[in-house]
Amino acid sequence: MNTIFFNAHHSPIGSFSTLTLGYRGASGGMAIGLSQPADKSFYLGMQNSDESYTAFPFFETGEDERLRYDAEHFEADHSEGIRTYKEINRTFRLCTDTWIAGNMEAVIYSQVESIGDPAVTPREEMKKVLVPGVLMELTVDNTGCDKSRRAFLGYEGVDSYFSLTGVTEEHHRLTGIAQGGRIGIYTDDDSVLPGAGFSAEQILSETDYDNLVNAGGNTALLLMEVLPNTKKTYRFALCFYHEGRATTGMDTKYYYTTLFEDITEVAAYSLRHFDEYKARCLNSNVLQGGSLSPDQSFMLAHAIRSYYGSTQFLIAGDEPVWVVNEGEYRMMNTLDLTADHLFYELRLNPWTVKNTLQWYLDRYSYTDTVRFPGEEQEYPGGLTFAHDMGVANVFAAGGHSSYEKAGLTGCFSYMSHEQLVNWLLCALAYGTHTGDTDWLMKHADTLEQCLFSMINRDHPEEGRRNGIMGLDTVRTKGGAEITTYDSLDISLGQARNNLYLAGKSWAAYVGLAEFFAALGKTELSDKAEKQALLCAKTICSAYHDEGYLPAVMENGNRSKIIPAIEGLVFPFVMGHRESVSEEGPYGFYIKTLKRHFLNVLKKGECLFENGGWKISSTSNNSWLSKIYLCQFVAREILGIHTCGTKEEADKIHAAWLLDSENAYWCFSDQMISGKAAASKYYPRGVTGILWTLEN
Amino acid sequence: MNTIFFNAHHSPIGSFSTLTLGYRGASGGMAIGLSQPADKSFYLGMQNSDESYTAFPFFETGEDERLRYDAEHFEADHSEGIRTYKEINRTFRLCTDTWIAGNMEAVIYSQVESIGDPAVTPREEMKKVLVPGVLMELTVDNTGCDKSRRAFLGYEGVDSYFSLTGVTEEHHRLTGIAQGGRIGIYTDDDSVLPGAGFSAEQILSETDYDNLVNAGGNTALLLMEVLPNTKKTYRFALCFYHEGRATTGMDTKYYYTTLFEDITEVAAYSLRHFDEYKARCLNSNVLQGGSLSPDQSFMLAHAIRSYYGSTQFLIAGDEPVWVVNEGEYRMMNTLDLTADHLFYELRLNPWTVKNTLQWYLDRYSYTDTVRFPGEEQEYPGGLTFAHDMGVANVFAAGGHSSYEKAGLTGCFSYMSHEQLVNWLLCALAYGTHTGDTDWLMKHADTLEQCLFSMINRDHPEEGRRNGIMGLDTVRTKGGAEITTYDSLDISLGQARNNLYLAGKSWAAYVGLAEFFAALGKTELSDKAEKQALLCAKTICSAYHDEGYLPAVMENGNRSKIIPAIEGLVFPFVMGHRESVSEEGPYGFYIKTLKRHFLNVLKKGECLFENGGWKISSTSNNSWLSKIYLCQFVAREILGIHTCGTKEEADKIHAAWLLDSENAYWCFSDQMISGKAAASKYYPRGVTGILWTLEN
Numbered sequence A, B: 001m002n003t004i005f006f007n008a009h010h011s012p013i014g015s016f017s018t019l020t021l022g023y024r025g026a027s028g029g030m031a032i033g034l035s036q037p038a039d040k041s042f043y044l045g046m047q048n049s050d051e052s053y054t055a056f057p058f059f060e061t062g063e064d065e066r067l068r069y070d071a072e073h074f075e076a077d078h079s080e081g082i083r084t085y086k087e088i089n090r091t092f093r094l095c096t097d098t099w100i101a102g103n104m105e106a107v108i109y110s111q112v113e114s115i116g117d118p119a120v121t122p123r124e125e126m127k128k129v130l131v132p133g134v135l136m137e138l139t140v141d142n143t144g145c146d147k148s149r150r151a152f153l154g155y156e157g158v159d160s161y162f163s164l165t166g167v168t169e170e171h172h173r174l175t176g177i178a179q180g181g182r183i184g185i186y187t188d189d190d191s192v193l194p195g196a197g198f199s200a201e202q203i204l205s206e207t208d209y210d211n212l213v214n215a216g217g218n219t220a221l222l223l224m225e226v227l228p229n230t231k232k233t234y235r236f237a238l239c240f241y242h243e244g245r246a247t248t249g250m251d252t253k254y255y256y257t258t259l260f261e262d263i264t265e266v267a268a269y270s271l272r273h274f275d276e277y278k279a280r281c282l283n284s285n286v287l288q289g290g291s292l293s294p295d296q297s298f299m300l301a302h303a304i305r306s307y308y309g310s311t312q313f314l315i316a317g318d319e320p321v322w323v324v325n326e327g328e329y330r331m332m333n334t335l336d337l338t339a340d341h342l343f344y345e346l347r348l349n350p351w352t353v354k355n356t357l358q359w360y361l362d363r364y365s366y367t368d369t370v371r372f373p374g375e376e377q378e379y380p381g382g383l384t385f386a387h388d389m390g391v392a393n394v395f396a397a398g399g400h401s402s403y404e405k406a407g408l409t410g411c412f413s414y415m416s417h418e419q420l421v422n423w424l425l426c427a428l429a430y431g432t433h434t435g436d437t438d439w440l441m442k443h444a445d446t447l448e449q450c451l452f453s454m455i456n457r458d459h460p461e462e463g464r465r466n467g468i469m470g471l472d473t474v475r476t477k478g479g480a481e482i483t484t485y486d487s488l489d490i491s492l493g494q495a496r497n498n499l500y501l502a503g504k505s506w507a508a509y510v511g512l513a514e515f516f517a518a519l520g521k522t523e524l525s526d527k528a529e530k531q532a533l534l535c536a537k538t539i540c541s542a543y544h545d546e547g548y549l550p551a552v553m554e555n556g557n558r559s560k561i562i563p564a565i566e567g568l569v570f571p572f573v574m575g576h577r578e579s580v581s582e583e584g585p586y587g588f589y590i591k592t593l594k595r596h597f598l599n600v601l602k603k604g605e606c607l608f609e610n611g612g613w614k615i616s617s618t619s620n621n622s623w624l625s626k627i628y629l630c631q632f633v634a635r636e637i638l639g640i641h642t643c644g645t646k647e648e649a650d651k652i653h654a655a656w657l658l659d660s661e662n663a664y665w666c667f668s669d670q671m672i673s674g675k676a677a678a679s680k681y682y683p684r685g686v687t688g689i690l691w692t693l694e695n
Helices: A123-130 A200-205 A263-272 A274-288 A294-310 A335-348 A350-363 A416-434 A437-442 A444-456 A499-519 A522-541 A562-574 A587-600 A624-637 A647-658 A684-693 B123-130 B200-205 B263-272 B274-288 B294-310 B335-348 B350-363 B416-434 B437-442 B444-456 B499-518 B522-541 B562-574 B587-600 B624-637 B647-658 B684-693
Strands: A008-010 A017-021 A029-032 A042-047 A053-055 A089-092 A096-101 A104-109 A133-141 A149-156 A164-169 A174-179 A183-187 A193-197 A219-226 A231-240 A311-316 A319-324 A365-371 A379-385 A621-623 A670-672 A675-678 B008-010 B017-021 B029-032 B042-047 B053-055 B088-092 B096-101 B104-109 B133-141 B149-156 B164-169 B174-179 B183-187 B193-197 B219-226 B231-240 B311-316 B319-324 B365-371 B379-385 B621-623 B670-672 B675-678
Touching: A008 A294, A029 A149, A029 A183, A029 A231, A042 A104, A042 A219, A053 A149, A089 A294, A096 A274, A104 A274, A133 A149, A133 A219, A133 A263, A133 A274, A149 A183, A149 A200, A149 A231, A164 A183, A164 A219, A164 A263, A174 A193, A174 A219, A174 A263, A183 A263, A193 A200, A200 A219, A219 A231, A231 A263, A263 A274, A294 A311, A294 A335, A294 A624, A294 A647, A294 A684, A319 A335, A319 A350, A335 A350, A335 A416, A335 A562, A335 A624, A335 A684, A350 A365, A350 A416, A379 A416, A379 A444, A416 A437, A416 A444, A416 A499, A416 A562, A437 A444, A444 A499, A444 A522, A499 A522, A499 A562, A522 A587, A562 A587, A562 A624, A621 A624, A624 A647, A624 A684, B008 B294, B029 B149, B029 B183, B029 B231, B042 B104, B053 B149, B088 B294, B096 B274, B104 B274, B133 B149, B133 B219, B133 B263, B133 B274, B149 B183, B149 B200, B149 B231, B164 B183, B164 B219, B164 B263, B174 B193, B174 B219, B174 B263, B183 B263, B193 B200, B200 B219, B219 B231, B231 B263, B263 B274, B294 B311, B294 B335, B294 B624, B294 B647, B294 B684, B319 B335, B319 B350, B335 B350, B335 B416, B335 B562, B335 B624, B335 B684, B350 B365, B350 B416, B379 B416, B379 B444, B416 B437, B416 B444, B416 B499, B416 B562, B437 B444, B444 B499, B444 B522, B499 B522, B499 B562, B522 B587, B562 B587, B562 B624, B621 B624, B624 B647, B624 B684
Parallel strands: none
Antiparallel strands: A008 A017, A017 A029, A042 A053, A042 A149, A089 A096, A096 A104, A104 A133, A133 A231, A149 A219, A164 A174, A164 A193, A174 A183, A183 A231, A193 A219, A311 A319, A365 A379, A621 A670, A670 A675, B008 B017, B017 B029, B042 B053, B042 B149, B088 B096, B096 B104, B104 B133, B133 B231, B149 B219, B164 B174, B164 B193, B174 B183, B183 B231, B193 B219, B311 B319, B365 B379, B621 B670, B670 B675
């Protein structure tokens, strides 16, 4: 790794909260529900033998706030400054983040565990996984030193309403520093003393501890006096609690509020179960291990952490609502992301897929009519789904997303076809993968409606259908639908006749054909299969003399795109291995995709000069989550193992995340020539979980 | 007035919330519980005949947020910019703030009403006064224009958790824009359409209204289509609602949450009672009228608005808690401010004085011992009171303030004597002024304890007492107590032998003597009277040959201070007019103070060169709230009517508030050579209410 100073999430599962830490300066901090790092100071340090203090470099020294009280006389004592460690070691894994410097070692534990289906899981199990806290073990080595030395851990508050204060909690016998009962750090070690004030420097320079007890300010520290020639380990719980209304539009609260009364209960529980939590973390680290290379391990751990930083498990009345917020944009359960998160959730929490699909069906679906481009005539469309469920903790009105707008042909336009396909792929993958055929059966009518909705978007006349999207939803009001690749150029942005979307449409038709066949609904199965074949043939017939499939199959488009192969992942995950085999019924299609891929994965086309993947030959905007997915497809499904599909590329992709500016944003998805340009602080990189399925 | 562009609070009573508006730029906005203006944009404007838009200058145009979604392609259309009105007229009064420009007139109504004692006041009365909303009447004149034109009102959100969206509320038939159910603007005019987005420019340039309905962003506008040749008046409620926990340390909620279910109920109630609210506002404007000069009227209105911006009416279990937050510092019910707010509260809400005194007695009092400076020997002290009840919505532990620290001799040291005197003065003034002698009687023992506590702080030996403070509380741990003038130099900062504090001590002794006399407790009355006489004599004996009383009556101090006369206001308010008369038992003292005052109120001493009051000859830090109070004492009690005590000074003081930088901070108290240096966004200026008592 080029740098160890990258921000990473340390997030309790489903709490949309985070300790973001790792980038230098006041660049991280503890926060709930934000779209970016809190940009606050986090303090972890210790006294030197000369009474001065040194800390990890996660803070900035601002103007002394005492000046505001005594403007005429106050002069800051600059000798109070805290130095920073020069030699620092970090070991970053999925569930542990270990920092070593000077005489300190801090391990931050954040668990990665499956959440049981809330309908059937005992409360105690739910508490274990959903407790909104992460843990820290801090070892201070004062051996070889003849006097006691002070260590400290604390933070600058992000809340503009409540001040940050020391807390002594009688009932659970806890000591802590907390802000408004929302964010706090607690310990059950009563030798640790809390202190609050205007700044860490002021707190540390205070010689009379009594002066810190009742102070309120925007910074607080937990102070530890480590005895001479002693090595001691302290344990802390870093806790979050958002009481009351978590969202508007639809009123919900955090699911954990049904399990824990308040933040001190969270802290007490966390500390009481420290050993088990720690053991689970050490155990789960293996998820990133196995056959993965160090670069893959790093990227996957980083991506999963960013995923959890965006997860928000809510309850609306009695109904659980699983939400993944869209990173810096905070759109809720963006359906094109759900289709990428699918692989991770099927591994960890399959019931969340069902939960999201059901909410889409019940509240965020709609039925439209469709039009040919440039024409006014409306034709039947059908059932489809909104782009998202709302934004920034506000649920959108039923049937509408917060994102989609009419009259556009680019970013912010409708994604009706893309989301129809995404819902279908998730539903079919969920049913086949989990064996929850009951659920799928129950929605057989819905799947039938979806099939006809897809067909209607192909062509109103049966004889003129080609298996791919030809009409836009009337909701665009004469604009054009787009795909999830909303910020790319036309090669991936336009939905109609788009190669990427055609590939996913083919996968949906394949899945539908298999589903209806298994159900004995032969007519429907045949219909779907016919569309799948039409689709595959249309794609293959577009194959260009120069050896590639054009990204948009019209108007002589010459863009080359990697995500041509993206759709293959879905039949694979559904278990329809025949469909993705060169020897199977779609062998001609698979072989064409393989040829396309081998031809475009080269420098000047779909590789940057340094070997990083460029998802479109005509755009510098490359998306890591999609690269990860297509790497899996290329290697595991198409069996392509060139140097371009392996370590060489991973090294570049990891370096993108660790770039000196990008590293601030935890995991970011959209990289324009390697610079995080959009989709920062983003959950989507969990597509990398597919790597762990590779042989 | 030099400028009309000064920020002012528009705050519902007791809700610690505000629309801060008036300073140019994104410098105000709607917020709950902040220590400063929210620095957000507020939009109020209208379409021009050429389709462009012009608005009042309360916004800034940031980077276009769409860039974050489409980094490679998005280009801002700078023609979308909103212009600002050049000719603007403002009429600023206590309860109305009227802005006129172009074809728009906006009146913001914020009521100033007495709050009934919650123990006995009907719920409907409480709702009327405590509804957490302010109102706006917006008149748009489109007469003489042949096409319809659009007007808009909206704001940029301050909440980092919830997005700001349009709201259509079925039950009450309201339309609005709101963020998280916490802050919103509502109307019952269903021709008004809400729209949300990334910026006002984007919302206004959107040609398809449907695209604004489901969007979420950080800016929202209410859009009005004013028909050709039409003049129309719209009505809006600007509402606030903080649900759940309002404070920690001691758990409370806002009192209004017991009266209104949520923000839409607040909005519906406000709009339903618009006429009555408006009538009350027009009626209450008279409070600043009468005999006041325009400068006085402006300062008093401005100060009262800032006062309400800091008020927070809470309920802890079933117990009401009236809190005045200390402006930018947000310390809660700082007792030295309570003694200045006293005059305002006795006029408007006397029960709040009792409420605050009772909470101090029950939770924020303590008993100490005292020491002579530089000595270790401890002597009995007695009952006294903490400086405050906590800070920034966190109540401090019982018996402690958030402010006071040990080991200091300046800012942040203890104020034990000052607060003892303040509690006593408030208690005695409350009892005598309201006639609530029951309450005072009930606390006769407490008052006795306070008397002995004061005496003990004079000198442990009866024969060596001089009526003024000689010993510091042991809590200072060898430091020295200070006064409310914590950031001034020694002339007003040191408590021991301080002329200002001696004057207030004298007032407390006078009040105690009268109280115990009325109670028939002659011995106690005599004791208090003896101390009052000793105090007055000690002060007079310090009179310097050069014609002034030194600020600190020791070590040859030569500072001259205006607040020598401050204490006189209390016996006056208690109705003990004899005590402050030149012909009364303390005539010698009154005459000395008058001579002192006449001699020091001159340029080079206690007047700045421009005629503004300088409360200490040795500091440039002058406090408006204290100036207002001492102006009243000088004119009404001492009968001094020179040009220095009148219009000439008021003109300067008003100019301080309107200074181009100071004007951002609403009312600020501490002015260093006319520049707001500390105590900004401050409630204390309501001492100006005393002016309305002048004949």
